[in-house]
Structure formats: structure tokens, C-alpha cells
Amino acid sequence: MWVSVLLSVVVGAIAGRSIAAEVSAHRKQRPDRWWDPECDVCDGSLTATMIRCTPEGHPQRVMTPLLTVISGITFGAVASAVPSLWVLPAYLVFAAAMVTLTVTDLDTKLIPNRILGPATAISGTALIVGGLIDADISAVVRGAAGGLIYFGGMFLLALIARGGLGFGDVKLAFLIGVFAGYIGWGPLVVAAVGGFLIGGLVAIVLLVTRLSRRKDSIPFGPFMTLAGIIAVVFGDDITRWYLR
Ligand SMILES: [Zn+2]
Structure with missing residues (x-):
């Protein structure tokens, strides 16, 4: 049981980045971006921490690090409650x-x-x-x-x-x-x-x-x-x- 919860936390943390990419694609009315969030303001890519963009340093509205944490916790919590694997x-x-x-x-x-x-x-x-x-x-x-x-x-x-x-x-x-x-x-x-x-x-x-x-x-x-x-x-x- 705890193994599936732990694995789910990891999957959730990884999915957080995809979620951020999808949210920014939706805001800009662009096709799905499964992995790479774009800058909210320009179309540049983001720094490693994903808090700012690389070309101009624009701060991002969708905080990828925060989403990673929230998504990891949510996935783990849900996994702890499923009736079966x-x-x-x-x-x-x-x-x-x-x-x-x-x-x-x-x-x-x-x-x-x-x-x-x-x-x-x-x-x-x-x-x-x-x-x-x-x-x-x-x-x-x-x-x-x-x-x-x-x-x-x-x-x-x-x-x-x-x-x-x-x-x-x-x-x-x-x-x-x-x-x-x-x-x-x-x-x-x-x-x-x-x-x-x-x-x-x-x-x-x-x-x-x-x-x-x-x-x-x-x-x-x-x-x-x-x-x-x-x-x-x-x-x-x-x-x-x-x-x-
Ligand atoms: Zn930018």
C-alpha cells in the first residue's frame, strides 16, 4: 500500500510539470504542450526552476514548482484511498x-x-x-x-x-x-x-x-x-x- 502511495507521489510530482504546460497552453489558446511550459508573456522557454523565462526573465503566473508539490500530494492522498490497485x-x-x-x-x-x-x-x-x-x-x-x-x-x-x-x-x-x-x-x-x-x-x-x-x-x-x-x-x- 505505502509503495503505491509513494510511487503516486513521484508520478504526481512529475505530472505537475505537464499540468503547468497544459494550463499555459490553454491560457494562450495553443495546441497541447505535454511537457514544456512556455512563458506567459513572450513565447520563450523557462529556466530550470520554471519561475522565470530565459529570454526576458518574465515572472510566471502558473508556478510550476508549487504545482509539482500540490500535484504530488494530491496523487499520494488519492492513492492512499483507492479501494483496489x-x-x-x-x-x-x-x-x-x-x-x-x-x-x-x-x-x-x-x-x-x-x-x-x-x-x-x-x-x-x-x-x-x-x-x-x-x-x-x-x-x-x-x-x-x-x-x-x-x-x-x-x-x-x-x-x-x-x-x-x-x-x-x-x-x-x-x-x-x-x-x-x-x-x-x-x-x-x-x-x-x-x-x-x-x-x-x-x-x-x-x-x-x-x-x-x-x-x-x-x-x-x-x-x-x-x-x-x-x-x-x-x-x-x-x-x-x-x-x-
Ligand atoms: Zn518571457
């Missing part, structure tokens, strides 16, 4: 998607289809394959149901909110619902309710401290992804604590 690859793709989409949403207030689409297809297929090898049919069915339930709920909210909630958030809910639901019904509830709890708390803090005015829109995606990771890693524990 057969679904570990699926959950690592899910972790990569959560980190990437959090940063693109904070950076550009968008959850791009070009990242969410392939991430959902690849991680979903890997999860079904892993679940079938495990012969854990009930988990596969629960995952599919979880995705549809969270998607359906957010779809209704988006209709009611009329523009207050982007359709990117609705599609993101499907992916999170699948991976939280695969673990259990409790984690699914933690993912769905947790997003609103964390989002509400942060909105209140921002309004009270006047860091944000009522009119400013706060991207909701990062709260959903954070709650999704918490649900996958601690969802069972939180459910047990709540029902105790």
Missing part, C-alpha cells in the same frame, strides 16, 4: 484532472472542454476496466449513478441560477460524481454538499473582508474539485463521523 490508474488521471481544472478555473475562469472531455473519457474507461477486473459491479453502477445524480442536480441549479453557474461546472459534476460515487454513497454526498459548504464559507470570508464585492463572480469549479478530492480521500471517514 486495479482502479489506481483511473484515480490518478482523476487527480491530474482535478489539479489541472482547478488551476485553469482560477486562472481563466473556464473549465475547458479540451481538458475535461478527454479526462472524463480516459479516467471513466480506466475505472470501468479496473472495476470489472475487480468484479466490483456494484461500485461501477454506483459510480455511474453518482455521476448522473451530481450532474442532474447541478444541471437543475444551473437552470435556476441562469448564468450564475456555468455549464462547465455541470459537466465537472459528472466526473466528480463518478469517482466519489465509486467509493460510496457517503463520499458522493460529501463531494456534492462539500462544494457548496466550502464555496459558501469562502464567499462569506471574501465579502466580510471586502476582498471581493457582491458583484464579482467567484469561480465555483475550484470548490467542487477540492470537495471532490476530500470526498475521495476522506469521504468514508467523514460519513462515519457524521453518522456516529
